[in-house]
Structures are given as C-alpha cells and as structure tokens.
Amino acid sequence: MANNRLKYLIAGTGGVGGSIAGFLALAGKDVTCIARGEHLAAIREHGLRLHSDLKGEHTLKTPAYTAEEYAALASSSAGYKADVIFVCVKGYSVDSITELIKRASHENTVVIPILNVYGTGPRIQRLVPDVTVLDGCIYIVGFVSGKGEITQMGKIFRLVYGAHRGTDVSRETLEAVQRDLQESGIKAEISPDINRDTFVKWSFISAMAVTGAYYDVPMGEVQKPGKVRDTFIGLSQESAALGRKSGIEFKEDIVEYNLKVIDKLAPESTASMQKDMARGHESEVQGLLFDMIAAAEEQGIEVPTYRMVAEKFK
Numbered sequence: 001m002a003n004n005r006l007k008y009l010i011a012g013t014g015g016v017g018g019s020i021a022g023f024l025a026l027a028g029k030d031v032t033c034i035a036r037g038e039h040l041a042a043i044r045e046h047g048l049r050l051h052s053d054l055k056g057e058h059t060l061k062t063p064a065y066t067a068e069e070y071a072a073l074a075s076s077s078a079g080y081k082a083d084v085i086f087v088c089v090k091g092y093s094v095d096s097i098t099e100l101i102k103r104a105s106h107e108n109t110v111v112i113p114i115l116n117v118y119g120t121g122p123r124i125q126r127l128v129p130d131v132t133v134l135d136g137c138i139y140i141v142g143f144v145s146g147k148g149e150i151t152q153m154g155k156i157f158r159l160v161y162g163a164h165r166g167t168d169v170s171r172e173t174l175e176a177v178q179r180d181l182q183e184s185g186i187k188a189e190i191s192p193d194i195n196r197d198t199f200v201k202w203s204f205i206s207a208m209a210v211t212g213a214y215y216d217v218p219m220g221e222v223q224k225p226g227k228v229r230d231t232f233i234g235l236s237q238e239s240a241a242l243g244r245k246s247g248i249e250f251k252e253d254i255v256e257y258n259l260k261v262i263d264k265l266a267p268e269s270t271a272s273m274q275k276d277m278a279r280g281h282e283s284e285v286q287g288l289l290f291d292m293i294a295a296a297e298e299q300g301i302e303v304p305t306y307r308m309v310a311e312k313f314k
Contacts, residue, residue: 020114071100207258
C-alpha cells in the first residue's frame with residue numbers, strides 16, 4: 001500500500017473534511033469528496049473553493065458524490081475502493097455512512113475518524129467489524145463559508161491519528177498517510193496513545209464550544225480574563241478530573257494545554273456547535289456537553305460547571 005499512490009475518500013466535506021480534501025488536492029493527491037445537497041451541487045459545478053490563511057485562494061476540481069452514489073460505484077468497480085477514508089461527518093451522522101465505509105473499503109483500507117466526540121473510532125469499528133478503523137482528532141478552525149466553499153482560518157492545522165490497542169495496522173501504512181499529509185502542508189502526527197489524544201481533544205473542544213455557546217461569544221472573549229475564561233477553565237478542570245479517573249495519563253496539565261490552544265485561535269473564531277445552534281441546525285451538544293456529564297456521573301466525578309451550563313441547553 002505504501003509504494004502506490006494512496007486513494008483518499010473524504011466522508012463529509014464540511015470545514016474539517018473540506019480543508020483536508022483541499023490541502024491534499026492542492027498537493028496533487030488522489031482525493032474524492034462525499035457531500036450532499038447544494039454544497040455538493042456547487043462543488044460539482046464550480047469545484048471546491050478553498051479560502052485558506054495557510055494556502056491562499058484556490059478552486060479545486062475534486063470528484064464529488066453523495067454517500068449512496070459512491071457506495072454503489074464502489075460495489076460495482078474495484079477502481080472506486082479507497083485506501084484511506086477520513087470520516088469527517090458530525091457525531092450524529094456516523095450511522096449514515098456505515099454502508100459507504102463497508103462498500104468503499106478493500107482488505108487493507110484504513111478508516112480515520114476525525115470527529116469532535118470521544119470514542120468514535122471504537123464506535124465505528126463496532127459498526128464495520130471487517131474494516132481497520134483507527135482514531136484521530138484535528139486542531140483547525142475550518143468552516144463552510146458558502147455553497148461549495150471552505151474557509152480555513154489561522155495558522156493551526158494539526159492532525160493526530162493512530163491505532164487503538166489491539167488494532168492491527170502496519171507502521172508502513174501509518175507513515176505513508178503521514179507523508180502525504182505533511183507534503184500537503186498539514187502537521188500530521190502518529191499518536192502512540194490515541195485514546196489519550198482523542199480525550200484531550202474532546203476536553204478542549206467541549207470546553208471551547210460549550211463556553212462559546214453559553215455566553216454566545218467568539219473566542220476573543222475567552223482569551224480575556226473574566227467570567228467567560230473562568231467558565232472555560234472550570235469545564236477544562238472537570239473533564240481533566242474525568243480523564244484521570246478513567247485511567248488516562250496526560251502528557252501535560254490539561255487546563256494549561258487547553259488555555260494554550262484557545263489563546264492561539266483567531267479572536268473572531270467560533271466553534272461549529274455554536275454556529276449550528278445560532279442557525280437553528282442540529283448540533284453536537286449531546287456529544288460535547290451531555291455525554292461529558294453522563295461519563296462523569298458514571299465515574300462519580302462532580303462537574304458543577306458543566307451542570308450550570310447544561311441548564312441553558314436542556
């Protein structure tokens with residue numbers, strides 16, 4: 001697999017998936033996008049438009065399909081099987097692409113979920129037991145800024161991925177993906193402990209999205225001393241306690257880490273959960289807020305800041 005040109009399938013061409021697809025396509029990699037509705041129609045008609053602080057302005061002619069179309073093609077022709085499938089849909093849409101993963105995979109395909117919610121890799125692995133599912137997380141500010149149009153803001157684009165204990169995948173495969181991502185200008189890291197790294201990301205994005213949505217403010221307000229930042233710190237402390245109780249060994253203090261990341265974000269940026277709520281769309285509030293409270297309850301951890309915030313979103 002490592003000697004040939006890898007074929008990438010991006011399931012979910014939103015802010016995250018669209019940014020990955022755009023960067024890979026710019027570097028000449030073999031990329032196909034899965035999208036739907038007007039967003040898909042615009043990508044087909046005009047190409048994928050990328051506005052990027054790291055890469056500038058580009059229009060990329062990437063092949064794009066619905067999940068159902070691509071699953072049908074992959075069933076009838078081996079030429080549509082993907083080597084690497086990045087799953088970049090929202091947590092509540094994972095079940096809708098199970099059929100796509102099954103049909104678009106060959107025996108050596110690796111699936112890399114890049115979601116904000118913790119536990120996604122094992123969850124997808126249960127749905128597709130015959131496919132090799134890794135896990136991953138991303139640090140980026142990326143969003144759909146128009147039909148067929150993706151905006152990537154700021155200088156952070158870091159993708160961390162790896163195998164859970166007991167998942168058999170060759171080092172050669174992991175490094176082939178890393179090479180492609182790095183050649184595309186994405187800071188790609190192979191994680192020795194992906195359970196820890198996906199928990200750390202969950203802790204960060206939960207605190208960021210929940211704080212932003214609770215006060216309805218951009219990240220610049222979290223960067224200033226005061227009650228907004230204090231709420232972010234409280235949420236970070238509570239998820240850190242949950243992680244420790246769950247047996248996760250952190251490399252550094254999670255609260256300091258979360259503050260370091262938040263302080264690097266563009267002050268005008270907002271979390272996607274916040275954007276979805278503001279538009280009245282379905283949001284990831286279940287996975288980023290209520291699942292955190294449920295996990296804490298299970299472990300007997302007190303989460304007063306989470307409970308205070310949850311009152312607003314019940």
